[in-house]
Amino acid sequence: MKTAISVKDLFVSYHGSEALNNVSFTVNEGNLVGIIGPNGAGKSTLLKSLLNLISIDKGEVQILGKSIKEMRTKVAYVPQRSNIDWDFPITVIDTVLLGTYPNLGIFKRPKKSDKAWALECLEKVGIAEFRHRQIGELSGGQQQRVFLARALAQKPDMYFLDEPFVGVDVTSEETIITILKELRDIGKTVVVVHHDLSKASDYFNELILLNKELIEYGAVEKVFTPEVLGKAYSNHFPSMTAVEVKI
Ligand code: ADP
Ligand code: MG
Numbered sequence: 706m707k708t709a710i711s712v713k714d715l716f717v718s719y720h721g722s723e724a725l726n727n728v729s730f731t732v733n734e735g736n737l738v739g740i741i742g743p744n745g746a747g748k749s750t751l752l753k754s755l756l757n758l759i760s761i762d763k764g765e766v767q768i769l770g771k772s773i774k775e776m777r778t779k780v781a782y783v784p785q786r787s788n789i790d791w792d793f794p795i796t797v798i799d800t801v802l803l804g805t806y807p808n809l810g811i812f813k814r815p816k817k818s819d820k821a822w823a824l825e826c827l828e829k830v831g832i833a834e835f836r837h838r839q840i841g842e843l844s845g846g847q848q849q850r851v852f853l854a855r856a857l858a859q860k861p862d863m864y865f866l867d868e869p870f871v872g873v874d875v876t877s878e879e880t881i882i883t884i885l886k887e888l889r890d891i892g893k894t895v896v897v898v899h900h901d902l903s904k905a906s907d908y909f910n911e912l913i914l915l916n917k918e919l920i921e922y923g924a925v926e927k928v929f930t931p932e933v934l935g936k937a938y939s940n941h942f943p944s945m946t947a948v949e950v951k952i
Contacts, residue, residue: 706733706734706735707733707734707769707770708731708732708733708734708767708769708770709732709733709734709735709736709768709769709862709863709894710730710731710732710755710766710767710768710863710894710896711731711765711766711767711770712728712729712730712731712754712755712764712765712766713729713764713765713766714727714728714729714763714764714765715727715728715729715751715754715761715763715764715765715766716728716761716762716763716764717747717750717754717759717761717762718762723917724747724750724917725747725750725751725754725915725917725918726917726918727918727919728751728764728915728918728919729919730913730919730922732894732896732911733894734769734892734893734894735889735892735893735894736889736894736895736910736911737885737886737888737889737895737897737908737909737910737911738894738895738896738897738909738910738911738912738913739897739898739899739905739908739909739911739912739913740752740896740897740898740899740912740913740915741899741900741902741905741912741913741914741915741937742900742914742915742916742920742937743900743916743937743938744900746915746916746917746937747915747916747917748867748898748900748915749785749867749868749898751898751913751915752782752865752867752896752898754766755768755773755865755896756773756780756782756865757773757774757777758782768780768863769862769863776862776863778859778861779861779862779863780861780862780863780864780865781804781855781856781857781859781861781863781864781865782856782865782866782867783849783852783853783855783856783864783865783866783867783869784852784867785867785868785871785898786845786848786849786852786868786871786872787871788867789848789852791840791841791848792841793840793841794839795839795840796836796837796838796839796840797827797832797835797836797837797838797839797840797843797851798820798823798824798827798836798837800840800851800852800855801823801824801826801827801851801854801855801858802815802819802820802823802858803855803858804823804826804854804855804856804857804858804859805819805822805823805858805859822858823854823858824836826854826855826857826858827851827854829854829857829884830850830851830853830854830857830880830881830884831850831880832847832850832851832854835847844874844877845872845873845874845877846872846873846874846876846877846878847877849869849870849873849877849881850877850880850881853866853869853881853884857884861893862893862894863893863894863895863896864885864888864893864894864895864896865896865897866885866895866896866897866898867897867898868898868899868900869881869897870882870899870901871900882908885897885908889910897909902934905925905929906925906929909925910924910925911923911924911925911928912925912928912929913928914928914933914934914936914937915937916936916937916938920933920936920937921933921936
């Protein structure tokens, strides 16, 4: 089993305030991994550190044995919906076409085959009929599916998604998780920031439980126990029981 992600002694802070403290773990290829933990635990920060989108204070991150700079085109990132400018005037199909650009190179125009592939990716997420709409005209779930289609269009080895199920309808959520599981089953590595514990054990086969420090990492059966979860959530919900987190 090849190592997909390796993080060693990672420290990140914002203006002197600590966000991640000495985080180390490795993820093998072909896993669907949930990053869970309370609000402000550093989940998004960890994702951005893996992608070199923020500067780290200390530590080492490797993607498939190389630096993220070398692997940039092999990795797709779906940011949190709230961080995307939905007023930007771009159609659904053009948003997906952007996903093919890492493979195209900057100065090449998309070919017919790229457009056909972008459409195929939109069909996969079930919203090809909206391809000529502006992205701002879609519902939250449809927008999330467009960004998943864009990630698929990139044909990466790894997918990183930040809170893809927030503000999303049930059909979109089911479509997205089904596709993520399919990607995992064909050997891709998929990492998802997810704050809602209720479905975490259905959705993921591995979990990273974070609260500034790494509380636990590994198979769902190992991490998703009242004892382990309590270590991350005790300050937030002193009375939390196994029933409340729906184990
Ligand atoms: P999570 O995604 O788990 O909710 P974040 O990674 O977004 O947590 O944030 C971790 C901590 O870092 C929080 O205390 C948050 O307020 C802080 N933080 C995140 N981004 C910034 C930023 N750009 N500037 C300053 N502080 C930040
Ligand atoms: Mg976050």
